[in-house]
Amino acid sequence: MDEETKKYLFQMVKRNKYMQMINLELTEADEGYARGRIRVDDTLLNPNRTVHGGCLYSAADIIAGIAASAYGNKVCTVSGSMNYVNPACNTEYVYCEATEVRQGNHLGVYDVRMTNDMNGVIETGSFTYYNLNERVDADGN
Helix, strand or coil: CCHHHHHHHHHHHHHCHHHHHCCEEEEEEECCEEEEEEECCHHHECCCCCECHHHHHHHHHHHHHHHHHCCCEEEEEEEEEEEECCCCCCCCEEEEEEEEEEECCCEEEEEEEEECCCCCEEEEEEEEEEEEEEECCCCCC
16 A cells, blocks of 8 residues: 555544544554554443444444555445444453455455454454545545
8 A cells, every 4th residue: 555545544534523433543554454443432332331333333334444445546335234243342442354355446345353352253244345436645635
């Protein structure tokens, strides 16, 4: 991945208000791969005191989208599915890793795995993205 794309992706996560709201941090990014984490606090919990499934889905979609965008083009989500395997509780962070299954000219498919501090699986999923054929840039456009 070129440095301008990498810089854009890391800055995008830091600047985006929604990503800030769910405490998302990007920790690694490369073509077809991304890893990040969300810091768990009371604002992310559902009434059962576990991280809300919508928050987990958002984080998975964002991290997988970054893996797809790491080739240098903007993408949009076509579809996504999550398997909520275990509740996200009793952990300081939820970690999310997205890996490429296939990246074509138009569509990319990515697997997602979310874990807790003890590397226990919380969620697994799959997301598909459409390549918009618009270059990302460090200015955030």
